[in-house]
Amino acid sequence: DCLLKLPNPPGPIVNDAKFPLEAWHELGEAQDEAGKIAARKKLSQALSKHVHDIASKYLILGETAESAILFLPSEAVYGEFHTNLTKAVEDSFKMRVYIASPTTLMATLNTVRAILRDVKMREQATVIQAEVGKLMEDIKRLDDRVGKLNSHFNQAQKDISDITTSTQKITRRGGKIEQIDVQDAPAEQVAPSDPVTPAPLAQDQPRFPDIGDN
DSSP: OEEEOOOTTTOOEEEEEOOOHHHHHHHHHOOSHHHHHHHHHHHHHHHHHHHHHHHHHHOOTTTSOSOEEEEOSOHHHHHHHHHHOHHHHHHHHHTTEEEEOHHHHHHHHHHHHHHHHHHHHHHHHHHHHHHHHHHHHHHHHHHHHHHHHHHHHHHHHHHHHHHHHHHHHHHHHHHHHHHSOOOOOOOOOOOOOOOOOOOOOOTTSOOOOOGGGO
16 A cells, blocks of 8 residues: 655565455354354465465565565554454465554654664764775874974074074173173373484584574
8 A cells, every 4th residue: 555665675665555354254243162263264365365475575675675574553453363263364474464553653654764763863874984094184284284283483593592592692792792891091291302412523524504694
């Protein structure tokens, strides 16, 4: 009656609703134990036929999942099979046709939903892994750049330290220069010389006339 489309594996799962109404009514109307036994036998045969039909029609290799669901729309019928007709239930398992009631079908659908979610997670796992790989590459590049920046900072710190050392030396030298006492030295006192007495002229040396002689 419906097809649960699932990715491979397991693939699409057929869900076929069957209800052995006639045999069930006979079981309910049986007046004695013999009538109940006959009705249960007929009920078991009806279930076995439904299971065989589903397995032969809907378990298609390469197209559907390896199992199918036979839905019994009655908790009472489902309980009767699992209480008094367990052989029929075991045979359905061997045919890979699993019986579900309204309650267990919901549990089955929740399981199917979990399978789908898991499949989607697996599909996204490759994408997530690739993105994580790219993220790790970005982190490595960031680490390399931080290392280079740290090296530049260290070099800048060394340059600043060298500049500070030079300015300190210049400051010290300037201080020494300021401490030098640079004042005008007094002019040197020159002692007056003795009066010069002209030497007498020789006898044969001509005597120049004084200007006053004329």
